[in-house]
Amino acid sequence: MKPFLLHAHTKPISWIKFNREGDLIFVASKDALVTVWHTHNGELLGSYQHSGAVTCLDVDDSTTRLITACADQNAYLWDIQTGKLICQYSQSTPVRSIQFAEGGNLFLCVTDASYKNTPSIQIYSIPKELYESNKPCEKKQIARLKIEQDVKITHAVWGPLNETIICGCVDGSIRQYDSTSGQCLGKSEDHHKDIIKIALSKDKMLLISASLDNTAKLYETKTLELLKTYKSNEPVNTAAISPYKNHIVLAGGIAAQDVTLSLGKSTYFNSKFFHKVFENKLGEVRGHFGPIHILAFTPDGHGFASGGEDGYVRLHYFDKDVLEMNDGPDGPMD
Amino acid sequence: MTTDETQKSWADEVEDNDNLKTVVEYKVKDGKKYKITKKVRTVEKTTKVPKGVEERRKWKKFGLATGEKLNGDVQITCERGEDIFFEKTKGTISLVNVQNEENLRLERFKTQLFTAASVLAEIPGIKGETSGKAYRPPANRSEVSSPAPTDEPKKSTYVPPSARNAAGTTSTNMHDRDQSHTVRVSNLSDMITEQDLRNVFGKVGLLERVFLVTDRETRISKGFAFITYSTRAEAEKAIEKLNHLKWDHLILSVEWAKN
Numbered sequence: 001m002k003p004f005l006l007h008a009h010t011k012p013i014s015w016i017k018f019n020r021e022g023d024l025i026f027v028a029s030k031d032a033l034v035t036v037w038h039t040h041n042g043e044l045l046g047s048y049q050h051s052g053a054v055t056c057l058d059v060d061d062s063t064t065r066l067i068t069a070c071a072d073q074n075a076y077l078w079d080i081q082t083g084k085l086i087c088q089y090s091q092s093t094p095v096r097s098i099q100f101a102e103g104g105n106l107f108l109c110v111t112d113a114s115y116k117n118t119p120s121i122q123i124y125s126i127p128k129e130l131y132e133s134n135k136p137c138e139k140k141q142i143a144r145l146k147i148e149q150d151v152k153i154t155h156a157v158w159g160p161l162n163e164t165i166i167c168g169c170v171d172g173s174i175r176q177y178d179s180t181s182g183q184c185l186g187k188s189e190d191h192h193k194d195i196i197k198i199a200l201s202k203d204k205m206l207l208i209s210a211s212l213d214n215t216a217k218l219y220e221t222k223t224l225e226l227l228k229t230y231k232s233n234e235p236v237n238t239a240a241i242s243p244y245k246n247h248i249v250l251a252g253g254i255a256a257q258d259v260t261l262s263l264g265k266s267t268y269f270n271s272k273f274f275h276k277v278f279e280n281k282l283g284e285v286r287g288h289f290g291p292i293h294i295l296a297f298t299p300d301g302h303g304f305a306s307g308g309e310d311g312y313v314r315l316h317y318f319d320k321d322v323l324e325m326n327d328g329p330d331g332p333m334d
Numbered sequence: 335m336t337t338d339e340t341q342k343s344w345a346d347e348v349e350d351n352d353n354l355k356t357v358v359e360y361k362v363k364d365g366k367k368y369k370i371t372k373k374v375r376t377v378e379k380t381t382k383v384p385k386g387v388e389e390r391r392k393w394k395k396f397g398l399a400t401g402e403k404l405n406g407d408v409q410i411t412c413e414r415g416e417d418i419f420f421e422k423t424k425g426t427i428s429l430v431n432v433q434n435e436e437n438l439r440l441e442r443f444k445t446q447l448f449t450a451a452s453v454l455a456e457i458p459g460i461k462g463e464t465s466g467k468a469y470r471p472p473a474n475r476s477e478v479s480s481p482a483p484t485d486e487p488k489k490s491t492y493v494p495p496s497a498r499n500a501a502g503t504t505s506t507n508m509h510d511r512d513q514s515h516t517v518r519v520s521n522l523s524d525m526i527t528e529q530d531l532r533n534v535f536g537k538v539g540l541l542e543r544v545f546l547v548t549d550r551e552t553r554i555s556k557g558f559a560f561i562t563y564s565t566r567a568e569a570e571k572a573i574e575k576l577n578h579l580k581w582d583h584l585i586l587s588v589e590w591a592k593n
């Protein structure tokens with residue numbers, strides 16, 4: 001396979017997101033820029049200029065609105081087609097992660113801790129008029145619900161049918177909250193180091209967590225029951241579940257500042273593929289020359305994109321032999 | 335393709351259908367005029383995309399993509415990277431193949447080695463289960479100490495590179511180890527893994543340590559291994575039974591490890 005190498009960012013890539021049809025790819029970077037590219041030819045469509053490092057982003061299902069989480073203590077709502085800023089959600093600490101709820105009229109954002117503030121997950125609703133017109137909204141937006149917690153949250157996602165919110169924390173725990181009452185429903189503590197990212201399968205029934213303890217773990221979303229463990233040799237920064245095959249991809253690498261403190265080699269920054277059920281390693285795709293921060297499968301599962309410390313986004317489409325690989329008695333799903 | 339006007343090329347005889355176009359151009363080189371005839375086949379490929387996607391492809395560019403705000407240090411490129419491959423992990427090319435191979439290996443094992451019924455009785459898991467089952471010593475040998483775990487827990491203390499083995503863990507000192515129970519297995523095919531060795535050699539006796547020698551960089555097997563049994567008798571048995579065994583396309587050589 002010949003990957004597209006998308007290069008517009010001068011600093012590490014922090015997030016990648018495909019829109020629902022998979023024809024656009026959104027890239028957030030620490031150089032205060034969000035770019036959007038066509039996936040069929042790798043052409044740059046546009047950019048959204050921020051004033052601080054962008055940590056996370058999400059696109060709604062109709063590909064009209066984009067939300068971004070920024071380290072300048074704001075979350076932003078953008079019009080995708082024109083690149084205009086519509087609304088700004090001020091916080092008192094940097095925003096770490098952000099996600100649209102199913103349906104696109106709610107979103108959550110995760111804020112960091114500071115001297116006065118505890119780490120929190122905040123839920124905002126997006127009024128209809130923000131979808132209908134592209135006029136910038138000056139009104140101050142107030143969070144609908146605030147879930148506070150004593151441990152720093154690294155990433156939070158909506159559970160199935162927006163009923164729950166699941167978050168990964170720096171103490172290695174995964175916690176589940178009710179999205180209407182903010183009540184804690186459950187907790188799993190299988191990882192012994194920071195969880196960096198969590199991701200759900202396409203049907204949201206499975207959850208995978210990527211952790212600095214060199215493993216990725218697969219959970220049942222509803223009960224947070226541990227199902228499988230995938231072992232890597234390096235810290236895992238990101239993991240994803242394929243929507244097409246029984247595959248798991250995970251990636252990471254030892255960060256440059258930790259090389260002298262660790263035993264491993266720092267020269268391998270590959271995306272590693274595992275079998276979802278049998279936990280065995282199927283193969284690797286190499287290419288990056290720095291730790292990989294984010295992986296995302298295309299919505300049809302025929303390819304994947306990876307973004308890393310080197311500022312490159314590599315957009316791969318699998319060769320036939322990978323797509324036709326025998327991956328168990330079930331064969332291809334979907 | 336350079337052809338003379340008078341001389342007909344064999345390629346001209348290719349039947350003309352609708353997709354085939356002929357492009358003729360003239361070029362002057364070294365004072366000579368050449369006529370270049372190119373036949374071009376155009377292939378039409380239709381892909382269906384959702385309506386929204388088609389619409390989005392017509393969207394106007396904005397921000398950096400318009401090229402207005404470009405300053406010196408931002409360079410936008412999209413290149414087609416060099417051809418890279420999905421590097422498959424050895425032995426897991428296909429799930430079914432692995433199982434078949436395992437069965438084949440077992441089959442071969444059955445026919446070549448343990449024809450004697452008495453020996454067969456000693457081997458658990460020869461029918462049905464294929465992997466993971468190590469040889470269990472009979473009850474009267476319970477005083478034999480349990481095998482030392484080969485995966486030593488990683489210590490956080492610094493280990494000089496010279497003292498690390500392929501797995502990155504501290505290797506125990508070669509000279510401290512008792513070599514009298516150790517056999518050296520050579521002429522292994524490089525597809526054989528440590529687990530394979532455990533499966534095969536574990537059936538002869540209680541294994542204490544299996545060490546497949548691999549290249550430090552590539553992790554590819556160098557084709558020989560050291561296997562330590564718990565007693566010398568078991569090691570002797572392994573040499574007797576497994577020397578000259580045909581495994582994959584090679585014939586094994588099992589002998590005492592030299593000090």
